[in-house]
Amino acid sequence: NAGVMQNPRHLVRRRGQEARLRCSPMKGHSHVYWYRQLPEEGLKFMVYLQKENIIDESGMPKERFSAEFPKEGPSILRIQQVVRGDSAAYFCASSPRTVEYQETQYFGPGTRLLVL
Amino acid sequence: AQTVTQSQPEMSVQEAETVTLSCTYDTSENNYYLFWYKQPPSRQMILVIRQEAYKQQNATENRFSVNFQKAAKSFSLKISDSQLGDTAMYFCAFPNFGNEKLTFGTGTRLTIIP
Numbered sequence: 001n002a003g004v005m006q007n008p009r010h011l012v013r014r015r016g017q018e019a020r021l022r023c024s025p026m027k028g029h030s031h032v033y034w035y036r037q038l039p040e041e042g043l044k045f046m047v048y049l050q051k052e053n054i055i056d057e058s059g060m061p062k063e064r065f066s067a068e069f070p071k072e073g074p075s076i077l078r079i080q081q082v083v084r085g086d087s088a089a090y091f092c093a094s095s096p097r098t099v100e101y102q103e104t105q106y107f108g109p110g111t112r113l114l115v116l
Numbered sequence: 117a118q119t120v121t122q123s124q125p126e127m128s129v130q131e132a133e134t135v136t137l138s139c140t141y142d143t144s145e146n147n148y149y150l151f152w153y154k155q156p157p158s159r160q161m162i163l164v165i166r167q168e169a170y171k172q173q174n175a176t177e178n179r180f181s182v183n184f185q186k187a188a189k190s191f192s193l194k195i196s197d198s199q200l201g202d203t204a205m206y207f208c209a210f211p212n213f214g215n216e217k218l219t220f221g222t223g224t225r226l227t228i229i230p
Contacts, residue, residue: 033217042207042220043161056217091161095216104151105211105218107161 002027004094004108005074012114013082021077021111025094032075033105034060034067037089046090049075082115089113118143120210122221129198130229136183137193137224139208145169149211150184150191151218156204164206167191195226203228 005024013019025032030051035043045059049069060067064082069075079086089112093105119142129135141150152164167175167184174182183192195202208221
């Protein structure tokens with residue numbers, strides 16, 4: 001059973017470009033979470049999605065950031081018009097969310113975004 | 117709002133020694149889970165151990181165990197017989213009731229000295 005997959009692992013963008021980060025959850029997991037880790041800091045929640053639904057986007061900046069989890073394919077975190085402050089590691093986590101609440105989240109390897 | 121506090125920014129111990137990392141949290145919930153994650157130099161986030169609040173028995177995974185004090189809202193991680201591969205950042209994490217988004221502590225950087 002493959003773990004959570006994220007690609008690319010490293011992404012370099014110039015200011016003003018767009019960044020697309022992809023996450024494929026573990027097999028059987030239908031819930032995806034995105035977190036951001038700024039240098040020398042802990043992880044901060046951004047958005048929680050189920051298939052075709054955004055459940056909680058309270059941690060996501062109101063502008064330039066968007067996320068989706070389509071019926072088919074990976075979850076996408078999209079950052080438009082990137083700025084240097086967007087440089088960070090972006091982690092995706094998935095969980096099965098069965099009838100039991102508070103399932104463990106399993107993390108992908110992260111995408112390290114560097115904005116020049 | 118839930119908070120998670122890790123008061124030890126850095127720790128170091130000799131190989132084979134035992135080390136305890138502290139974590140305190142604040143919540144009004146009664147039933148919940150707590151997690152410790154490890155982030156080695158590769159930056160991968162790896163689940164170390166999980167504790168259910170309704171269980172009185174402390175969780176154990178090989179050399180890793182927790183000391184869970186529910187009344188004190190304390191959730192420390194003990195690493196026995198520490199190994200060089202244990203060198204990493206360790207994060208305590210608490211899921212929000214309902215949507216399960218995790219609140220992380222600021223982390224403890226643990227260095228195992230050969």
